[in-house]
Amino acid sequence: MHRFFSRIDELVHFEKYSAHCDIPCKIYDPIISQIAALSVVRLIDIIAENEMDVGSHEALNLVTRCVVRKEEEAEKVKTEIRTIWGDYFKAAQFEKYPEVHSLVHNIMMKASACKQSTHRSNALELVDLVNEFAAAFWDTKAVSVEKKICPYPPNLDMVYPVL
């Protein structure tokens, strides 16, 4: 019977309805991507702050660790933002923020740029873009936001919800 309906589905494309979301209890929060973006800045700073003998094992170890971690944190930004954009944002939110598609695309591009280099400017722009996304996200939930300097290095302006 299911196979029979599958064949019809292939021809007429039944409407798809979801019984559940990917994350139980609708837990979406851009703070994970914000912290990951901050981590990218911090890791670039650590590399710059530790001017060591480039040939030493210590230097190699430190730079390797920072670069690997930077790669992971930049990828985390991309994954988290894509999840919120793909799973949380729906017609009503897109209507309110039609520019969110280009914003998300810019975040993807900037996170990739952060992987490719150790330019601090790229990481700072990534933080700004992720903050912009966070502000849009909280606005869709009618939660106001405020800008505060994060209380740890790299001490940058961050968007936080006022709860």
Add this chain to the structure above:
Amino acid sequence: MHDGDYLLVRKVLRSGEIRNGYIVTVKHPQFGRIVKVVVAVTPETVKLAGISKMSTSTNDLGDIKKEDIDGVGVAVIPRRSRDDSRCSWFRFLKNDEIQGLRA
């Protein structure tokens, strides 16, 4: 119900016919097209819940206008039947069965 199951629905002709325990398909303003169970009915709106305990809560789903309800589930055509002896190639939905699934 599982991913990939087909749900046969009938169109809602009169808003008064919606009852507690009905499985309904809804065009939700935030969550899009969803399948849920009716748990409370007022003259204008209904409240919904998921079959799974992990589902988005009734409060988060909010009050749903009756006109946003697309259809009422009549039967399920399961994708797989070998794992569940109760599953057959065609299963009519009954209110007591739905309550059992939610327990």
